């Protein structure tokens with residue numbers, strides 16, 4: 467469904483690379499986590515999939531189509547995009563934020579309201595309470611849910627999520643991770659999720675690609691990485707969730 471072939475991005479004419487020779491495949495209905503430290507090239511990689519950034523070289527296909535052949539605006543309407551700062555419009559109601567793109571496409575108001583209500587209920591923001599609020603009247607976690615609902619409004623088959631849970635407290639993050647997983651599975655979404663949190667990648671992803679300095683160091687399922695990190699850096703990233711898991715198990719024994 468999503469394929470990156472030998473993708474590179476340089477901002478300075480080839481002297482250094484934000485992303486270097488990255489090749490990845492995400493099968494239909496699966497979740498790929500791009501995991502790595504700050505500046506490792508995760509966001510740049512994900513933004514090349516919806517053409518917010520153009521690669522210096524390499525090719526990308528989404529659903530069998532070369533994305534360079536597609537109009538970027540049309541492409542972005544078909545790909546859900548959730549990011550940490552969310553970008554809700556403050557003067558609009560929650561419902562209008564969710565269906566903004568549909569309004570631009572000329573969908574009538576009554577239909578938009580019905581869609582907004584259904585999506586808000588889906589992300590556990592009961593529409594009777596939340597549809598008419600302004601974004602400033604929501605908590606950070608609730609705003610992130612609106613961001614999800616908005617990304618789902620165009621019924622995308624592909625979803626890109628850039629650190630969607632990064633700014634949330636651990637309990638809210640956990641709840642939203644589980645809800646995302648439920649929605650992703652029930653809609654059969656193909657997703658790429660950027661994270662620096664190994665525990666999140668282990669929990670949510672079918673495949674994890676570990677990035678460092680613009681390159682993919684290791685690709686594998688959570689089980690494959692746990693059984694064989696294959697690299698010192700990957701092993702170090704796995705240490706924290708492993709230690710936490712063991713500690714909790716010991717304490718509850």
Ligand SMILES: Nc1ncnc2c1ncn2[C@@H]1O[C@H](COP(=O)(O)OP(=O)(O)OP(=O)(O)O)[C@@H](O)[C@H]1O
Nearest residue numbers: 477483484502503504505506507508509510511662
């Ligand atoms: N517009 C830009 N111009 C020049 N360099 C850039 C630009 N955007 C990103 N970079 C550089 O590209 C590299 C990769 O950045 P990127 O945002 O992809 O990293 P990241 O892994 O997503 O990091 P973080 O977790 O901190 O968001 C960094 O060294 C960054 O400084």
